Amino acid sequence: xxxxxxxxxxxxxxxxxxxxxxxxxxxxxxxxxxxxxxxxxxxxxxxxxxxxxxxxxxxxxxxxxxxxxxxxxxxxxxxxxxxxxxxxxxxxxxxxxxxxxxxxxxxxxxxxxxxxxxxxxxxxxxxxxxxxxxxxxxxxxxxxxxxxxxxxxxxxxxxxxxxxxxxxxxxxxxxxxxxxxxxxxxxxxxxxxxxxxxxxxxxxxxxxxxxxxxxxxxxxxxxxxxxxxxx
Numbered sequence: 001x002x003x004x005x006x007x008x009x010x011x012x013x014x015x016x017x018x019x020x021x022x023x024x025x026x027x028x029x030x031x032x033x034x035x036x037x038x039x040x041x042x043x044x045x046x047x048x049x050x051x052x053x054x055x056x057x058x059x060x061x062x063x064x065x066x067x068x069x070x071x072x073x074x075x076x077x078x079x080x081x082x083x084x085x086x087x088x089x090x091x092x093x094x095x096x097x098x099x100x101x102x103x104x105x106x107x108x109x110x111x112x113x114x115x116x117x118x119x120x121x122x123x124x125x126x127x128x129x130x131x132x133x134x135x136x137x138x139x140x141x142x143x144x145x146x147x148x149x150x151x152x153x154x155x156x157x158x159x160x161x162x163x164x165x166x167x168x169x170x171x172x173x174x175x176x177x178x179x180x181x182x183x184x185x186x187x188x189x190x191x192x193x194x195x196x197x198x199x200x201x202x203x204x205x206x207x208x209x210x211x212x213x214x215x216x217x218x219x220x221x222x223x224x225x226x227x228x229x230x231x
Contacts, residue, residue, distance in 0.1 A: 026068045026123065028076060031205040032057055032086070033104035038205075041071070043097030046166035046174075047130050047207035056086050057106060057117070075121040082108050082188075083115030083203060091136035093162040102171065103136050105202040106189075114144070114190030115203040121183045126211040129175040132204035133158040133189040142192035143201040149177040149185055157192050 029045070029052045031038035038054030039045070050069025057063065057080040065073040083106030091103050108115045129150075133143035142159035156173035163170050179185050189203040 026074050026076075027207075027209045028066050028074070028119075029053065029069060029205075029207050030055065030066070030078070031101050031104075032106050032203055033088070033100070033205075034086075037100065037104070039097035039100045043101070045097070045101055045130070045132070045205075045207060046168070046172055047128075047209060052101075052205075057083065058086070059084050077120045079118040079120070080106070081116045081118070082110070082113045082190075084108065089136040091162065094136070098165070101132060102134060102204050105136070105204045107200040107202055108190060109197050109200045111191045111197045114188035115201065116186065116188045117203070117206065119185040119208070122179045122185050122208075123210065124179050124181055124183065127177045127179055127185065128207075128209040128211060129177050129185070129187055130172050130207040130209075131158070131175065131187055131189060132172045132206060133202050134162075134171045134204065135159060135200070135202040136204075138199070141199045141202070142195060143189045143203070144192045145173040145175075145187070145189050147175040147177045147185070147187040149179060150175045151178070158189075159192075 029050055031052045031054045033054050035054055038052035041051045042049055051067050051071040053066050055063050059081060063078045066076045066078060068074050085107050087107050088104040094102050106115045129147050131145045133145050135141040139161040142157040144155050145158055146153055146155045156169060158169055158173050160170040168174055177185060189201050191197050191201050
């Protein structure tokens with residue numbers, strides 16, 4: 001079993017980060033939901049543990065200086081367009097951090113407009129993006145996810161019965177994206193092909209990981225099995 005790097009305690013890291021000022025774009029955990037209602041910093045979901053930004057991401061709103069996994073402010077800003085309603089559903093099958101991440105979500109019912117997340121001022125480089133897009137307590141509803149900066153821009157359908165934990169293409173999709181000098185990273189959750197728009201499409205949250213951070217001190221931090229090379 002490969003050892004994992006422990007997360008920095010959120011409170012201490014946050015104080016250090018505030019003293020240092022905003023840093024370059026880095027790894028981020030984002031829960032879509034009411035402020036203060038996100039998972040604890042010890043919760044990893046399908047990615048890495050660390051501080052979770054918990055934001056409602058209202059349509060047209062911008063959230064600046066998102067916190068990195070260590071709690072330090074980054075230069076990254078988030079704007080959301082398309083998801084008009086923030087919905088909370090008590091899925092009896094989820095618990096703990098899974099419940100806090102997956103039971104609230106932005107929804108779109110427009111087949112021509114996804115819930116779109118626009119990240120700006122990210123550091124150029126390779127990123128892993130995990131998009132959580134499962135409609136809680138509605139296993140028959142699928143969401144179509146994609147990332148503009150992923151080569152070929154493949155689309156994935158996400159949804160299904162709760163599997164007892166995170167599972168790719170059931171609770172989330174995994175993407176490899178390249179951020180250029182413009183610092184932009186855009187991703188989406190929309191109505192799945194052939195689905196009834198009245199069922200909607202969900203976006204519960206996401207994790208963005210700067211790939212040079214996959215390995216630290218010789219230890220594997222994340223799942224690098226999808227990549228042929230690791231920076």
